[in-house]
Amino acid sequence: MTNIKKVSELAGVSTATVSRTLKSPDLVTAQTREKVMEAVKRAGYRPNWLASSVKSGKSNSIVVLVPNLVNPFFMRIIEGIEQAAQENGYSVLLGDTQGKAERENEYASMVLTNRADGLIQLDHSFPFSAADAELAAVVPMVSVCERIEGEKKFPVIELDNYAAGRALSHHLISYGHQRFGIIAGQIASQIHHDRLAGIRSVLQEEGLEFDEQMLVGGSYQIETGIRGVQDLLKLPVRPTAIVCFNDDIAIGALHEIKRQGLRVPQDISLTGFDNIRVSAYMDPPLTTVDQPANDMGRRAVEVLLQLIKRQPLKRSREILPFHLLERGSSGPVPRQTA
Amino acid sequence: MTNIKKVSELAGVSTATVSRTLKSPDLVTAQTREKVMEAVKRAGYRPNWLASSVKSGKSNSIVVLVPNLVNPFFMRIIEGIEQAAQENGYSVLLGDTQGKAERENEYASMVLTNRADGLIQLDHSFPFSAADAELAAVVPMVSVCERIEGEKKFPVIELDNYAAGRALSHHLISYGHQRFGIIAGQIASQIHHDRLAGIRSVLQEEGLEFDEQMLVGGSYQIETGIRGVQDLLKLPVRPTAIVCFNDDIAIGALHEIKRQGLRVPQDISLTGFDNIRVSAYMDPPLTTVDQPANDMGRRAVEVLLQLIKRQPLKRSREILPFHLLERGSSGPVPRQTA
DNA sequence: ATTTTGACTGTAAACGATTACATTTGATTC
DNA sequence: GAATCAAATGTAATCGTTTACAGTCAAAAT
Numbered sequence: 228m229t230n231i232k233k234v235s236e237l238a239g240v241s242t243a244t245v246s247r248t249l250k251s252p253d254l255v256t257a258q259t260r261e262k263v264m265e266a267v268k269r270a271g272y273r274p275n276w277l278a279s280s281v282k283s284g285k286s287n288s289i290v291v292l293v294p295n296l297v298n299p300f301f302m303r304i305i306e307g308i309e310q311a312a313q314e315n316g317y318s319v320l321l322g323d324t325q326g327k328a329e330r331e332n333e334y335a336s337m338v339l340t341n342r343a344d345g346l347i348q349l350d351h352s353f354p355f356s357a358a359d360a361e362l363a364a365v366v367p368m369v370s371v372c373e374r375i376e377g378e379k380k381f382p383v384i385e386l387d388n389y390a391a392g393r394a395l396s397h398h399l400i401s402y403g404h405q406r407f408g409i410i411a412g413q414i415a416s417q418i419h420h421d422r423l424a425g426i427r428s429v430l431q432e433e434g435l436e437f438d439e440q441m442l443v444g445g446s447y448q449i450e451t452g453i454r455g456v457q458d459l460l461k462l463p464v465r466p467t468a469i470v471c472f473n474d475d476i477a478i479g480a481l482h483e484i485k486r487q488g489l490r491v492p493q494d495i496s497l498t499g500f501d502n503i504r505v506s507a508y509m510d511p512p513l514t515t516v517d518q519p520a521n522d523m524g525r526r527a528v529e530v531l532l533q534l535i536k537r538q539p540l541k542r543s544r545e546i547l548p549f550h551l552l553e554r555g556s557s558g559p560v561p562r563q564t565a
Numbered sequence: 566m567t568n569i570k571k572v573s574e575l576a577g578v579s580t581a582t583v584s585r586t587l588k589s590p591d592l593v594t595a596q597t598r599e600k601v602m603e604a605v606k607r608a609g610y611r612p613n614w615l616a617s618s619v620k621s622g623k624s625n626s627i628v629v630l631v632p633n634l635v636n637p638f639f640m641r642i643i644e645g646i647e648q649a650a651q652e653n654g655y656s657v658l659l660g661d662t663q664g665k666a667e668r669e670n671e672y673a674s675m676v677l678t679n680r681a682d683g684l685i686q687l688d689h690s691f692p693f694s695a696a697d698a699e700l701a702a703v704v705p706m707v708s709v710c711e712r713i714e715g716e717k718k719f720p721v722i723e724l725d726n727y728a729a730g731r732a733l734s735h736h737l738i739s740y741g742h743q744r745f746g747i748i749a750g751q752i753a754s755q756i757h758h759d760r761l762a763g764i765r766s767v768l769q770e771e772g773l774e775f776d777e778q779m780l781v782g783g784s785y786q787i788e789t790g791i792r793g794v795q796d797l798l799k800l801p802v803r804p805t806a807i808v809c810f811n812d813d814i815a816i817g818a819l820h821e822i823k824r825q826g827l828r829v830p831q832d833i834s835l836t837g838f839d840n841i842r843v844s845a846y847m848d849p850p851l852t853t854v855d856q857p858a859n860d861m862g863r864r865a866v867e868v869l870l871q872l873i874k875r876q877p878l879k880r881s882r883e884i885l886p887f888h889l890l891e892r893g894s895s896g897p898v899p900r901q902t903a
Numbered sequence: 904a905t906t907t908t909g910a911c912t913g914t915a916a917a918c919g920a921t922t923a924c925a926t927t928t929g930a931t932t933c
Numbered sequence: 934g935a936a937t938c939a940a941a942t943g944t945a946a947t948c949g950t951t952t953a954c955a956g957t958c959a960a961a962a963t
Contacts, residue, residue: 228622228919230918230919230920231919231920231921232919240942240943241942241943241944242919242920242921242943243921243922243942243943243944243945244941244942244943246920246921246922247921247922247941247942250921254940254941254942255941255942256940256941256942259941259942271699271700273674273677273678273700274678274919274920275619275678275679275918275919275920276675276678276679276680276920277615277618277619277622277624277679277680277918277919277920278619278679278918278919278920278921278948279919279920279921280615280619280920281613281615281616281618281619281918281919281920281948281949281950282919282920282921282922282947282948283920283921283948284566284615284948284949286615288658291659295644296640296641296643296644296647297637297640297641297644297842299635299637299640302634302635302637302640303634303635305634305659306633306634306635306661309634309659309661310661313661313668313671318658318659318660318675318680319658319659320626320656320657320658320659321629321643321647321656321657321658321659322656323644323647323648323651330651333651336611337614337656339611340611340612340613340614341613341614341615341616341949342614342615342656361609362609362611449842449843449846475842475843478843478846479846481846482846482848485848504635504787504813505787505813505816505843508787508816508817508819508820510820510823510848566949568948568949568950569949569950569951570949578912578913579912579913579914580913580949580950580951581912581913581914581915581951581952582911582912582913584950584951584952585911585912585951585952588951592910592911592912593911593912594910594911594912597911597912612949612950613948613949613950615948615949615950616918616948616949616950616951617949617950617951618950619918619919619920619948619949619950620917620918620919620949620950620951620952621918621950621951622918622919679919
């Protein structure tokens, strides 16, 4: 290992001078600077990052907790996180928790051991173990999309899911739909409640009943969409429109609806959430709620860095705008069932 | 900051004893163990990971270089990497390079500065800058899918792309196809050459000509598929089957073929690569080459750890098996063009 | 009773950088 | 020419651990 000592000997100066040459070159003469740089080159020296970090007490890393990596929506968020982190000189430790508390604990404790300076949580659970809860109160932590459970309120970057639910409802109602099926993902989360509340509020305003049997789901996966459609189409009175709480579910739903010989949107309208890459290229293209995933990630990093630097936050909750993308998968309610 | 000193004072022992209690408990008496653990708890002490690491000289981190995060195939690999890393006590630093050499340099140099112990490259370029090339010769580095360019041969985990190309060709030829269109991704890579060579070899064996105009492409994206189909269908003699070098391209191609009023597979057969999640739910489901992405990631970590621990490798190139998934997007060649 | 043994613990030197403080150097001022 | 000052450099302490080495002490062996 070539260390600063070796370089200092090669250059015939003290270690302090070498460190100064590299960190703040204007503190040394041009002459020594040259000597030192030459020695650095000759030795192939790169400063040991671990050593600098232990001195500064900062790791310049953040850890990102994500329930899974296959959901393309998460990846867009992480992409934004990664970019913003990199721009600010931070690196990203990837923590795939698979939704398991044990794994969350393990990754979260990285912040307690100085392995990372802060934490971004993409899921809704409080990631620390009960034993660490007290220590966790002061760690810089931000959540994206979901709000973190527990008494203490951590900053959150989220979408206006309530308004999105309302927008979707208005869109479908404008096409004459009155019976909505909903295929949800994780039922326990705040997202779920907000979207559902948004949809319910519009239905109520319009004097429409929501049949609780029309709410199915379980996880944000393609298979949920398939099973969801199977369940919904078994009902005595079928929905004329199905709202899926993400695009993966919608893709599964679309597949199953077509497999049962029905057409989208002529027989059933279908909507998604997230606007993942492939949504626009489905047959028909999916009507969906576009979320500014990249921005959400970027913003999460900015807020987290403020927490890390102990700077005051303007607000502890940021709500980013969505866009309802009306595409081919939603249309007028069919005549015979209207 | 609660450090080991504070704990040692609380417990009335030396720092050495505290360290021993936590690292190798059987070196201390049950009595002191109890005292120390009590003090640890009372102080809310967690050992500083940075300090341990600087002592051991190991960061227990690996950095993964990935050209982009939106490609779901990469994410499956990274998922495998993350799992294997976690199981071995390593953490993963995510390096989204966006294919830019500058970013690759930056991330790659993490290994030179002890920020990471090893490097997994998902792209085909040699990630170090020219200035670092000499130092890089000894860093533990493994590539997945692609082979890293340059004189020095780094271990690689890859698919038998040549055989996959052959398998696809045989599949299509068995359906009577004779004119293949190919929509490729990154032309410069080894993958590209291997697949193409596989396809060419079968065509040659079967006495079929490959029209070089039938090879189009540029990047592994949906849009490439769309433009690719547009180009291919402009040709005076159209292909009866189109081989896409990943599923995203195939999805774009499928979309565009249908948009032009043609049917898959009745008018044109279509195949992909990677078997991404949505492939099976396209209309029609995509015939594609399933790559064991998760395994590739896991295996890459195992090999990398051997390099890090300076253990001898059995082989420097591992080829994992693929499966040709025959689904609805490929079928018999149409009568009139056969 | 003395030595030997082994288990346990403490002291202090690492790891590789950064930096407060001290010292040297050379130029400037009177 | 002595005094003053600023700039450049060196010395050594520091960050929070780990660990080689040295010491202590009680039990076992002679």
